[in-house]
Amino acid sequence: METTTKIQELLKAINQRLEQAYEDTLEDVIELLDIRKAEDKEDIKAFEEAKNEPTITWEQYKQELES
Template sequence: METTTKRQALIKAINEQLELAYDDTLQEILSLLKIRKQEDESDERDFEEGLKDIAENGTLTWLEHQQKTA
């Protein structure tokens, strides 16, 4: 419950500041949020691909990796 209250207070404070912001600032904020979303989606795809690779090819121990790259 405390987390919800803190979140609501944070959203309220952000909304108050957004109302005062210039249009170009709002556009920048929107662009940053879109970039963040794209990065998150990319990270999720990379993670899923990594899991698929592990399932198909197995994994190496750190020692095996060191020996192969030495």
């Protein structure tokens, strides 16, 4: 519930500022949101790929370091 309230407060503050913002500022905001969305997709893809990679134990890792 606390998170929902915080999000609502942030959205209200953002909307108030956006109403007063210049057009180029609004374009910058859209660009930043698009960049963030693309980064999120890349992170999800990297995570999914990493899940399928074989893992090694800490002991195996230490042995490789000693080699």
